[in-house]
Amino acid sequence: MEKNAIVEKTLIIIRQVLKNEKIEWNGELTAEEINGWDSLSHMIIITELENEFKIKFKLKELNKLDNLDSLITLIQSKV
Amino acid sequence: MNFISPGFALFLSIVFLLYWFVFKKNARSQNILLLVASLFFYSLFNFLFSGLLIFSILFNFYIGKLIENTRKRTARKWLLASGLIVNLGILFCFKYFNLFSSLSFVNNFNSIPQAENIVLPLGISFYTFQVLGYIIDVYNEEINSCNDLLIFSTYVAYFPKIASGPIESAKKFLPQVAVKRNFDYALATDGMRQILWGLFTKIVVANNCASFAQPVFENHDHYPGSTLLLASFFYLFQVYCDFSGYSNIAIGISKLFGIQLSRNFNAPFFSTSIREYWQKWHITLTSWMMKYVFTPLSFSLRRFKKAGTLISIIVTFVAVGLWHGAEWTFIVFGLLHGIYFIPLMLFPKKNNDPLSHKQTFFFNLARFSKMFGLFLLIMLTCIFFGSRSLAESFGFINKIFSDSLFSSMVWPPFTSVFRTFITVLFIVILLATEGMQRPQSHELQLAHIKSPYLRRTIYIAIILVILLFGSVMHINFLYSRF
Numbered sequence: 001m002e003k004n005a006i007v008e009k010t011l012i013i014i015r016q017v018l019k020n021e022k023i024e025w026n027g028e029l030t031a032e033e034i035n036g037w038d039s040l041s042h043m044i045i046i047t048e049l050e051n052e053f054k055i056k057f058k059l060k061e062l063n064k065l066d067n068l069d070s071l072i073t074l075i076q077s078k079v
Numbered sequence: 080m081n082f083i084s085p086g087f088a089l090f091l092s093i094v095f096l097l098y099w100f101v102f103k104k105n106a107r108s109q110n111i112l113l114l115v116a117s118l119f120f121y122s123l124f125n126f127l128f129s130g131l132l133i134f135s136i137l138f139n140f141y142i143g144k145l146i147e148n149t150r151k152r153t154a155r156k157w158l159l160a161s162g163l164i165v166n167l168g169i170l171f172c173f174k175y176f177n178l179f180s181s182l183s184f185v186n187n188f189n190s191i192p193q194a195e196n197i198v199l200p201l202g203i204s205f206y207t208f209q210v211l212g213y214i215i216d217v218y219n220e221e222i223n224s225c226n227d228l229l230i231f232s233t234y235v236a237y238f239p240k241i242a243s244g245p246i247e248s249a250k251k252f253l254p255q256v257a258v259k260r261n262f263d264y265a266l267a268t269d270g271m272r273q274i275l276w277g278l279f280t281k282i283v284v285a286n287n288c289a290s291f292a293q294p295v296f297e298n299h300d301h302y303p304g305s306t307l308l309l310a311s312f313f314y315l316f317q318v319y320c321d322f323s324g325y326s327n328i329a330i331g332i333s334k335l336f337g338i339q340l341s342r343n344f345n346a347p348f349f350s351t352s353i354r355e356y357w358q359k360w361h362i363t364l365t366s367w368m369m370k371y372v373f374t375p376l377s378f379s380l381r382r383f384k385k386a387g388t389l390i391s392i393i394v395t396f397v398a399v400g401l402w403h404g405a406e407w408t409f410i411v412f413g414l415l416h417g418i419y420f421i422p423l424m425l426f427p428k429k430n431n432d433p434l435s436h437k438q439t440f441f442f443n444l445a446r447f448s449k450m451f452g453l454f455l456l457i458m459l460t461c462i463f464f465g466s467r468s469l470a471e472s473f474g475f476i477n478k479i480f481s482d483s484l485f486s487s488m489v490w491p492p493f494t495s496v497f498r499t500f501i502t503v504l505f506i507v508i509l510l511a512t513e514g515m516q517r518p519q520s521h522e523l524q525l526a527h528i529k530s531p532y533l534r535r536t537i538y539i540a541i542i543l544v545i546l547l548f549g550s551v552m553h554i555n556f557l558y559s560r561f
């Protein structure tokens with residue numbers, strides 16, 4: 001799957017889970033910088049991404065994520 | 080040796096002078112001094128427990144190296160498991176043994192399962208959590224194991240944080256002590272300002288609140304609901320100002336040695352949701368619990384969606400309660416906080432701001448009423464936190480909601496209307512300062528005030544307030560017993 005398609009689907013999920021339509025894509029953004037993205041919503045986003053892309057993450061992989069770009073790279077490596 | 084004692088002031092002055100004038104040559108000599116000073120400081124509380132601290136340092140240093148150098152996955156898992164068992168085993172022996180050994184407490188909530196025969200080593204909950212985080216991070220390959228025993232020992236035993244935190248991650252602390260620290264005048268003076276604010280919150284606010292709250296909590300049967308309500312209000316501020324005061328002093332002291340510790344409180348009473356509150360209250364413990372308890376648990380339960388998240392959050396907050404001690408009151412304290420998350424999880428609100436760094440004040444009524452409602456809920460949990468048993472807690476709450484709530488106040492010994500009014504006034508000053516200073520890293524960071532005369536006047540005023548209105552009746556820090 002192309003990177004742009006992954007970004008688009010990921011952004012939709014993030015907006016839905018965080019209930020915030022104003023979030024714009026910026027690969028440099030970290031979870032702490034996005035309003036409402038905390039430990040609680042993190043796991044819901046992860047589950048939704050797994051369902052959407054039919055993939056399974058490992059906790060170890062999630063612990064190493066730095067920003068949105070690294071999340072996309074991780075998804076890309078699995079789809 | 081308490082942070083607020085002439086003995087500690089002398090100790091700190093000597094270590095400070097030696098650090099910057101005698102041991103300034105390189106990181107190694109600076110760390111040798113910090114380690115010797117830290118072990119000396121720790122041994123003053125209990126000499127024998129220094130042995131336990133040294134064992135913890137050595138064990139975790141070598142188990143970290145072993146985990147890193149082992150290639151086989153099963154062997155790594157076993158090494159991690161043994162690291163967890165040994166660390167938690169020691170904590171269990173000292174802190175929780177009596178809770179689990181006295182099974183009769185299940186049928187008798189009046190009994191107080193306390194570690195009567197076992198003395199608790201100072202700071203054991205804090206340093207054990209630090210080393211647990213370290214070995215888990217090494218196992219997860221988030222950090223490399225530390226190769227220098229001196230640096231690792233300084234990390235675990237560092238005296239400004241050994242008694243009551245902040246719970247520092249190895250990732251943040253180790254790089255700071257791996258290099259030589261050069262004297263930074265701005266950082267040191269900033270540290271002094273933070274210590275001053277810590278002294279104000281502890282000696283003036285917390286101790287005056289304690290003068291009212293402590294006698295009422297110890298003998299609540301003798302007081303009407305009106306006094307109990309005011310006492311629970313004061314007790315919440317006692318706990319907050321005692322621990323945030325301690326944290327500010329610890330962080331400030333550390334700045335004198337050129338080492339930055341993590342922020343532990345960030346105006347929690349300005350929160351409008353329980354989620355926001357825990358992001359601002361005992362931040363280092365919350366972060367630890369979220370990373371090492373909530374995340375793995377919710378990850379393994381993620382197929383149950385919201386139910387999995389809810390179970391994980393409740394388990395995490397019961398663990399937060401248990402971290403404080405082996406008492407049912409702490410378990411209920413944690414459970415209530417977990418339960419407070421349920422509406423938040425079931426009915427998530429719409430967000431309007433895409434970025435999280437925006438600071439808003441409480442000028443609008445809706446925001447203020449949310450803050451106030453949350454404050455009352457936290458105050459309720461604080462009754463469990465401050466009571467000696469569940470029976471006492473329920474008795475306390477029952478009385479608040481009885482007719483005696485409207486009867487005239489009974490004043491605890493050594494308190495007066497004037498003293499109580501002054502205490503409330505200082506709470507208002509504290510909250511106003513916190514509200515205004517939220518964008519700053521601490522309350523007395525006044526660089527945005529251009530006039531140096533005004534800044535100095537504020538410092539002198541705080542010193543005078545401490546001297547005139549400070550109370551030394553409850554000088555020990557509450558969290559040093561955890």
